[in-house]
Amino acid sequence: MLISNAFAQATAAAQDPLSSITGMLPLIFMFIVLWFLMIRPQMKRSKEHKALLEGLQKNDEVLTQGGIVGKVVQISDGYVHVEVAANTQIIVQKQAIGAVLPKGTLKSI
Numbered sequence: 001m002l003i004s005n006a007f008a009q010a011t012a013a014a015q016d017p018l019s020s021i022t023g024m025l026p027l028i029f030m031f032i033v034l035w036f037l038m039i040r041p042q043m044k045r046s047k048e049h050k051a052l053l054e055g056l057q058k059n060d061e062v063l064t065q066g067g068i069v070g071k072v073v074q075i076s077d078g079y080v081h082v083e084v085a086a087n088t089q090i091i092v093q094k095q096a097i098g099a100v101l102p103k104g105t106l107k108s109i
Contacts, residue, residue: 053094056080061101064092071106 056062060072062082070082073089080097083089 052100053097056094056097056100061103061105062097063099063101064096065098066096068092069101069106 056072056075058072058075061069062072062080063069064082068082068084068090070084070090072080073083074081075094078094079091080094081089081091
């Protein structure tokens with residue numbers, strides 16, 4: 001009796017060709033949602049940050065990711081010299097630059 005039931009279940013699953021596709025639909029749907037909610041916006045932010053760093057110029061007023069505000073004095077391949085006060089410069093990695101501020105922002109501080 002048990003053997004015949006097992007054969008009956010196996011043949012029923014083999015007769016339905018859409019069972020494997022419908023079983024994978026939730027996984028495909030979850031990947032699509034993950035792509036549009038997490039992966040795609042992160043790639044967009046990364047591309048914008050790379051463009052910001054490539055367009056960085058001397059005398060730009062910048063905000064670092066650590067919250068330090070200053071003016072770019074010198075740019076090298078991987079580092080940026082930022083003047084945070086009169087005759088006070090710090091060296092930060094280029095990747096640490098979070099935003100370029102509008103001109104004249106430091107004068108109002």
